[in-house]
Amino acid sequence: MIVRHARALRWSSRISAATAVAGLTVLCAGCGVVEGPTLDPKGPIALSERNLLFKATAIMMIVIIPVFIMAAWFTIRYRGTNRKARYTPNFDFYWPAEIVVWSVPAAIVVWLAFHLWEYTYKLDPYTEIDPSVKPLQVQAIAQDWKWLFVYPEHDVAVVNELAMPVNTPVSIEITSDTVMNSLVIPKLGGQIYAMAGMQTRLNLVADEKGTFWGRNVQYSGKGFADQQFQTHAMSKDDFDAWIEKVKQSSKALDAATYETLAKPSQKVPVTYYSPVEPNLFDCIIGKYSHGDVDRMPLSRKAETTE
Amino acid sequence: MDIFGRLTIDSLPFYSAVAASGAAVTVLGGLAVVGAITYFGAWRMVMTQWVSSVDHKKIGIMYIMLALVMLVRGFVDAAMMRSQQAIAYNNEGYLPPDHFDQIFSSHGTIMIFFMAMPFLSGLANLIVPQQIGSRDVAFPFMNSISLWLTTAGAGLMLISLVVGKFSTAGWTAYPPYSGVQYTPGVGVDYWLWMVFISGFATTMTGINFLVTIFKCRAPGMTMFRLPLFTWTIFITSVLIIFAFPALTVACATLILDRNFGFHFFTNELGGNMMNYINLFWLWGHPEVYILILPAFGVFSEVVSTFSQKRLFGYVSLVCATIAIGLLSFTVWLHHFFTMGSSAKVNSFFGTMTAIISVPTGVKVFDWLLTMYRGRIIFKPPMLFTIGFLVTFVIGGLSGVLLALPPVDYMMHNTTFLVAHFHNMIIPGVLFGYLAGYMYWFPKAFGFKLNEKWGTRAFWCWIIGFYIAFMPLYVLGMLGFPRRMEHYEIAAWQPHLIVAWVGAVIILLGMICLAVQLIVSIRERNEALDLSGDPWNGRSLEWATSSPAAPYNFAVLPKVESRDAWWDMKRRGVAYERPLEYEDIVMPKNTYAGLVIGVAGGIFGFAAIWWMWWLALLALAVIAGTIIYRASDDDDEFVMTASEVKEIEDARFEQLAKAPKNEMADEPGYAGDAAAEPAT
Numbered sequence: 001m002i003v004r005h006a007r008a009l010r011w012s013s014r015i016s017a018a019t020a021v022a023g024l025t026v027l028c029a030g031c032g033v034v035e036g037p038t039l040d041p042k043g044p045i046a047l048s049e050r051n052l053l054f055k056a057t058a059i060m061m062i063v064i065i066p067v068f069i070m071a072a073w074f075t076i077r078y079r080g081t082n083r084k085a086r087y088t089p090n091f092d093f094y095w096p097a098e099i100v101v102w103s104v105p106a107a108i109v110v111w112l113a114f115h116l117w118e119y120t121y122k123l124d125p126y127t128e129i130d131p132s133v134k135p136l137q138v139q140a141i142a143q144d145w146k147w148l149f150v151y152p153e154h155d156v157a158v159v160n161e162l163a164m165p166v167n168t169p170v171s172i173e174i175t176s177d178t179v180m181n182s183l184v185i186p187k188l189g190g191q192i193y194a195m196a197g198m199q200t201r202l203n204l205v206a207d208e209k210g211t212f213w214g215r216n217v218q219y220s221g222k223g224f225a226d227q228q229f230q231t232h233a234m235s236k237d238d239f240d241a242w243i244e245k246v247k248q249s250s251k252a253l254d255a256a257t258y259e260t261l262a263k264p265s266q267k268v269p270v271t272y273y274s275p276v277e278p279n280l281f282d283c284i285i286g287k288y289s290h291g292d293v294d295r296m297p298l299s300r301k302a303e304t305t306e
Numbered sequence: 307m308d309i310f311g312r313l314t315i316d317s318l319p320f321y322s323a324v325a326a327s328g329a330a331v332t333v334l335g336g337l338a339v340v341g342a343i344t345y346f347g348a349w350r351m352v353m354t355q356w357v358s359s360v361d362h363k364k365i366g367i368m369y370i371m372l373a374l375v376m377l378v379r380g381f382v383d384a385a386m387m388r389s390q391q392a393i394a395y396n397n398e399g400y401l402p403p404d405h406f407d408q409i410f411s412s413h414g415t416i417m418i419f420f421m422a423m424p425f426l427s428g429l430a431n432l433i434v435p436q437q438i439g440s441r442d443v444a445f446p447f448m449n450s451i452s453l454w455l456t457t458a459g460a461g462l463m464l465i466s467l468v469v470g471k472f473s474t475a476g477w478t479a480y481p482p483y484s485g486v487q488y489t490p491g492v493g494v495d496y497w498l499w500m501v502f503i504s505g506f507a508t509t510m511t512g513i514n515f516l517v518t519i520f521k522c523r524a525p526g527m528t529m530f531r532l533p534l535f536t537w538t539i540f541i542t543s544v545l546i547i548f549a550f551p552a553l554t555v556a557c558a559t560l561i562l563d564r565n566f567g568f569h570f571f572t573n574e575l576g577g578n579m580m581n582y583i584n585l586f587w588l589w590g591h592p593e594v595y596i597l598i599l600p601a602f603g604v605f606s607e608v609v610s611t612f613s614q615k616r617l618f619g620y621v622s623l624v625c626a627t628i629a630i631g632l633l634s635f636t637v638w639l640h641h642f643f644t645m646g647s648s649a650k651v652n653s654f655f656g657t658m659t660a661i662i663s664v665p666t667g668v669k670v671f672d673w674l675l676t677m678y679r680g681r682i683i684f685k686p687p688m689l690f691t692i693g694f695l696v697t698f699v700i701g702g703l704s705g706v707l708l709a710l711p712p713v714d715y716m717m718h719n720t721t722f723l724v725a726h727f728h729n730m731i732i733p734g735v736l737f738g739y740l741a742g743y744m745y746w747f748p749k750a751f752g753f754k755l756n757e758k759w760g761t762r763a764f765w766c767w768i769i770g771f772y773i774a775f776m777p778l779y780v781l782g783m784l785g786f787p788r789r790m791e792h793y794e795i796a797a798w799q800p801h802l803i804v805a806w807v808g809a810v811i812i813l814l815g816m817i818c819l820a821v822q823l824i825v826s827i828r829e830r831n832e833a834l835d836l837s838g839d840p841w842n843g844r845s846l847e848w849a850t851s852s853p854a855a856p857y858n859f860a861v862l863p864k865v866e867s868r869d870a871w872w873d874m875k876r877r878g879v880a881y882e883r884p885l886e887y888e889d890i891v892m893p894k895n896t897y898a899g900l901v902i903g904v905a906g907g908i909f910g911f912a913a914i915w916w917m918w919w920l921a922l923l924a925l926a927v928i929a930g931t932i933i934y935r936a937s938d939d940d941d942e943f944v945m946t947a948s949e950v951k952e953i954e955d956a957r958f959e960q961l962a963k964a965p966k967n968e969m970a971d972e973p974g975y976a977g978d979a980a981a982e983p984a985t
Binding site: 039046056113122123178290 | 407476480573578617618619621622646649656668681682692695700707709710718784785787791794795974
């Protein structure tokens with residue numbers, strides 16, 4: 001009897017030790033994560049994405065918590081040495097249990113599916129954030145291993161720096177002049193791939209001033225780790241001043257300069273260009289797409305021509 | 307044309323100390339194996355009884371040996387990456403990008419193609435024919451070809467460490483990066499040819515097991531009496547047959563792009579990388595289920611045996627397996643929600659993905675309900691099963707989160723994703739296979755694995771897993787992208803150091819596994835499995851001797867219910883001897899499979915290095931061997947009734963010495979089948 005108790009005790013102590021380790025890991029993990037981009041967004045898109053994450057996590061607890069409880073309870077209660085527990089070796093079917101284990105997860109998935117469709121449409125990166133406000137147009141071009149941002153309305157271009165007025169939607173057209181890249185500014189919202197010969201789009205807005213890092217997150221070769229930039233969300237006046245500053249640049253981005261810039265290079269410092277070769281973005285897409293500058297990922301194209 | 311193609315002396319790894327030592331370890335490892343075989347004078351045995359064998363049990367054992375070797379190699383890669391990232395804050399660490407990129411590519415490739423796949427084929431080979439009461443698989447010779455072509459692929463993987471460089475394009479080899487314009491050299495070609503060749507082998511394995519399960523079941527073994535492990539191998543075979551051609555096509559077209567100037571996936575001239583990515587994941591997502599379903603099968607067997615209870619919800623579990631198999635072909639696009647597809651497309655694939663979690667959830671609850679009102683004996687396989695149940699649902703949660711396109715926009719390409727799939731594959735696949743390895747080891751070798759070291763391995767693995775991968779979830783939330791060779795954000799480093807500690811604990815788990823094997827072999831006489839039924843088992847593989855006779859069953863069993871062996875023990879008809887034995891026709895051993903495998907490997911190597919004359923020669927050898935073998939009618943032999951009787955006499959003599967029930971001394975033992983009333 002004592003031996004049995006000792007075994008049971010050892011078991012429960014092992015299980016609690018394991019739980020403690022898991023708990024501690026999660027707890028330690030908690031430090032720092034609250035300021036991370038996912039949990040501390042600086043724009044409504046990222047905020048909505050985070051809220052969906054919270055909601056879905058909460059609803060999933062309906063399944064997850066019972067699993068934890070059942071696993072711990074059954075393991076301890078029905079350990080072979082516990083002769084007091086009921087033992088029914090032929091118990092292999094029970095209608096109510098079957099109905100519960102199929103219908104509860106199914107119900108959760110129905111709930112999830114509704115939210116999934118709603119949020120996926122709402123947070124479609126191609127959708128303009130506020131149709132009543134004209135968004136700031138930016139064109140992002142992925143190169144090895146840097147980002148070139150063109151402001152077509154202002155005739156300026158910048159390498160590895162993005163500036164935007166706060167509370168003004170920004171519409172970024174994206175393409176690549178090299179391998180596949182993925183553009184993300186985590187504090188503001190999710191990512192979209194950049195692909196040669198195609199344009200993709202990302203609509204973002206910052207609702208707080210600040211500097212947020214952004215980068216390519218799709219592995220693209222040896223300079224990948226350093227392919228990052230800072231995003232400055234600033235007041236309207238500061239933004240205008242910034243544009244002026246870029247316009248003062250002595251470098252023009254003509255076709256020849258572009259060719260040199262597009263060559264692989266790493267850790268490229270922030271560089272300002274003005275003026276910019278007209279239709280540069282379209283030319284880069286056209287280079288790979290037989291001049292079809294509106295080429296989009298297939299399913300998106302079908303959608304837009306509907 | 308140069309006879310060595312593009313192979314030159316500069317392809318040898320003397321350009322860097324890390325590469326040279328990796329190569330040295332590989333070469334010395336190979337020499338050690340050759341030396342050991344020579345030292346023990348075992349060449350004759352290895353050649354006549356193993357490499358030429360068409361016995362599914364031996365083929366299974368060789369598959370699992372391959373898987374364990376590759377597990378070590380894949381783990382070394384993982385440990386190197388964890389070490390690099392733990393120190394590479396604001397500095398270059400100890401690995402240059404080129405080397406780091408090869409390592410993450412080879413880690414994924416090895417773990418999926420040359421660890422998990424051979425492990426799965428090995429367990430299936432070892433157990434499925436015995437579980438269905440069959441004497442063999444449907445195509446024993448094709449089985450041998452599969453083994454050796456898989457080994458050829460794995461061999462190319464190891465050779466890539468010594469001659470030339472491996473791919474830096476990740477285990478998915480996305481073009482255009484993997485195209486010749488951005489990644490010249492042999493690395494991606496190594497990847498392509500090894501995947502192509504081993505993919506061929508896997509497709510044949512799928513066909514073999516589908517036919518075996520359809521056509522070779524014992525009398526009375528209806529589909530709904532099949533043990534769950536066999537059911538999962540059945541569905542996995544179907545998935546293999548439908549999914550692998552997509553991979554083969556993706557590889558073949560990328561090979562044409564890289565070597566023959568085609569433009570399927572290039573940036574220019576009408577190429578489109580999205581087609582590759584679609585094809586790859588059209589295979590890649592079913593592949594996840596190809597790997598995990600058999601592990602689910604192992605868990606089903608283990609949970610029922612060690613809870614000493616019937617499996618709860620058998621029909622539910624079978625339906626869930628079929629449902630997962632079907633749904634697995636409807637979700638591939640969730641690997642690239644961020645490609646810019648419309649909300650409509652993304653919503654559809656997101657919803658389908660969420661739906662898959664329903665049958666998976668059902669399975670988890672059915673296993674828990676099997677434990678309910680059982681008498682659980684905590685042998686290592688059962689520990690892995692419980693560890694899996696608890697850990698897997700966390701991975702399920704993160705999986706459902708990633709199935710929501712807006713969440714995926716945020717989390718894609720971060721280590722949140724890396725944490726998610728390791729959270730599925732380590733508890734789901736690896737724990738399952740390790741449980742199966744420890745559960746069926748006595749069936750393969752006739753003695754049990756040491757439980758103490760097995761238990762230690764379990765605790766190291768599970769604790770190490772949490773410490774290594776929970777920080778990666780957090781890092782994902784902090785925006786840490788995957789595949790980063792170095793970084794400049796200080797907040798990331800502490801988590802990466804914790805993850806490194808986790809990797810060290812997993813290393814202890816690996817050491818425990820090695821010690822377990824060594825200790826078990828040395829002390830095998832204390833853990834002999836004389837009865838062939840060491841766990842008081844329920845399915846037919848426990849009816850054979852351990853290890854099973856070449857023909858498995860001298861008399862084919864007659865199956866009358868699920869848990870066929872348990873039922874036979876209950877009715878008192880287990881271990882019945884027939885009045886007389888019959889002759890048994892067996893396939894002859896042949897070197898043809900080995901020859902095809904070696905030639906396949908040479909073909910791959912030659913194609914990688916553009917030694918086209920050698921590639922053609924190797925293809926000719928393969929074709930010649932197949933023609934020779936196909937026209938050889940003398941490929942079977944008869945084991946006479948008296949030979950069978952001799953083997954069976956020895957078996958029953960051994961049975962007489964065996965304890966009546968090897969589990970009877972367990973403190974948690976609940977009683978044998980004979981004591982149980984019929985229902």
